[in-house]
Amino acid sequence: MKNLLVKEIRLSSHILTYLFLAFTAMTFIPGYPILISAFFICFGIFQTFQNGRETNDVLYTVLLPAEKRDAVKARFAFVCVIQLAAFVLFAVFTALRMTLLGDAAPYAENPMMNSNPVFLAFILIVFAEFNALFVGPFYKTAYKFGRPFIAFITVSMITVGVAEALHHIPGLGFLNTAEKLPVQFAALFVSAALYAALTASSCVKAQRRFDLLDL
Amino acid sequence: MTPLLEVKELVKTYPGFRLGPVSFSVNAGSITGFIGRNGAGKTTTLKSILNIVHPDSGSVSIFGMPVRENEKAVKQRLGYAGGAVDWYPRKKISDIVGVTKLFYENWDDAEYKKYLDVFGLDPGKTPRELSEGMKVKLNLTIALSHKAELLILDEPTSGLDPVSREELLDIFTALRDRGVAVLFSTHITSDLDKCADHVTYIKKGMIVASDTKEAFIDSFAKDGIRPDLEEIMIACEKEDFREKLAR
Known part of the structure; x- marks a missing residue:
């Protein structure tokens, strides 16, 4: 499993997957639907899947003396490593916005989503959607990724829309502030649990599918 | 037998x-x-x-x-090689082999170097720079370096x-x-x-x-x-x- 993860990093991954981590800095853009940045992180990971198809990565992997199920697990592990690296950056930038930049004028009058624990919760929800709608279903064929990616785009854009709309609903304005932090951290905790559950179940399903697949 | x-x-x-x-x-x-x-x-x-x-x-x-x-x-x-299949055509042979050898318990670096020499393969090249014959030789080199039977x-x-x-x-x-x-x-x-x-x-x-x-x-x-x-x-x-x- 460790060797497969090394293979993911050294042979399978595409450079854009790493470079797109820079999109986490979108957290600082005022007046912008910053949750889109989570989509860009996933789009960066998508480049690794595309690269894998171009370089016969799947066939190379199944010919190695390794379990097919572990090959799927290694890909999920790689995806999670990138997502968690992005999450750490998002968290650091959010902490900066909530402390040092807390009183900055562009954020005080921001009609769009501000970064706070609820923003981080939505980041994890978008990541969970990617893992459940794209990464897992990709292993139905280990080749076709158009339909799963369109499914992810659709659902993640709806999520961005919902996240932007929620704090305009009377009574939910605190979702876009630094108020009621215990409630916000509870939302973050729930979304983290959702991320873990959806990713794990998607991985198990993908392992089963991949094991039965004719390549 | x-x-x-x-x-x-x-x-x-x-x-x-x-x-x-x-x-x-x-x-x-x-x-x-x-x-x-x-x-x-x-x-x-x-x-x-x-x-x-x-x-x-x-x-x-x-x-x-x-x-x-x-x-x-x-x-x-065992070792397998398909006809015209390219693995990671733009990666250096040394990078591909550097990862591949991690998976084989019997990998022998001395044998690998010997077959590189015998087949005239340059580990600094990428598979896309190899002729079809050299690609097959590369696959054989990998297979023989882990002592495929x-x-x-x-x-x-x-x-x-x-x-x-x-x-x-x-x-x-x-x-x-x-x-x-x-x-x-x-x-x-x-x-x-x-x-x-x-x-x-x-x-x-x-x-x-x-x-x-x-x-x-x-x-x-x-x-x-x-x-x-x-x-x-x-x-x-x-x-x-x-x-x-x-x-």
Whole structure:
């Protein structure tokens, strides 16, 4: 499993997957639907899947003396490593916005989503959607990724829309502030649990599918 | 002698094509040519052996172990090369090998360097910079560096110039002499004339014959005249298009 993860990093991954981590800095853009940045992180990971198809990565992997199920697990592990690296950056930038930049004028009058624990919760929800709608279903064929990616785009854009709309609903304005932090951290905790559950179940399903697949 | 590879009653059905039942075996230190026309089922059979394609029924044992249940252990001891497949065409050979060797318990760096030298491979090159013949040699280098006892090669001589083909056949013969078993599919029968010990002939998904090369040719002899493999294949496969077109 460790060797497969090394293979993911050294042979399978595409450079854009790493470079797109820079999109986490979108957290600082005022007046912008910053949750889109989570989509860009996933789009960066998508480049690794595309690269894998171009370089016969799947066939190379199944010919190695390794379990097919572990090959799927290694890909999920790689995806999670990138997502968690992005999450750490998002968290650091959010902490900066909530402390040092807390009183900055562009954020005080921001009609769009501000970064706070609820923003981080939505980041994890978008990541969970990617893992459940794209990464897992990709292993139905280990080749076709158009339909799963369109499914992810659709659902993640709806999520961005919902996240932007929620704090305009009377009574939910605190979702876009630094108020009621215990409630916000509870939302973050729930979304983290959702991320873990959806990713794990998607991985198990993908392992089963991949094991039965004719390549 | 226990065969190194034993295929028994292998069946795989696709819409419009049925493979099998296919049965044959490969012994240690032998070269088996797996011949048949394009589309006869050679690649499907090899992929089924490697568990890349899942047969509907039948069994495959390699090194005395059922492949399905012992895939990881079996793959430690065999090497596979497809015809024109490029792995990571833009990565350096040294990078590909640097990762690949992590998976093999018997990887031997000294052997790897020896085969790089023997085959004239530059580890700083990428697979896309290699000719078809050199790509096959790269796959062989990797297989031999982890001391593969069985090489399964899918059309390794297709697309090669006559000199490269001749060189490759020489390599197969040298490997056989060192105890390595080689199973290679081809539709170029002259390859087998030069080096095969056994011939397994597949036609429309069914095994026509699987025997030593001599016995195989003898079985097609008429009036004391022994045909060569090409004549046998043409006699078995040729369709009369003149008659069909005249209808």
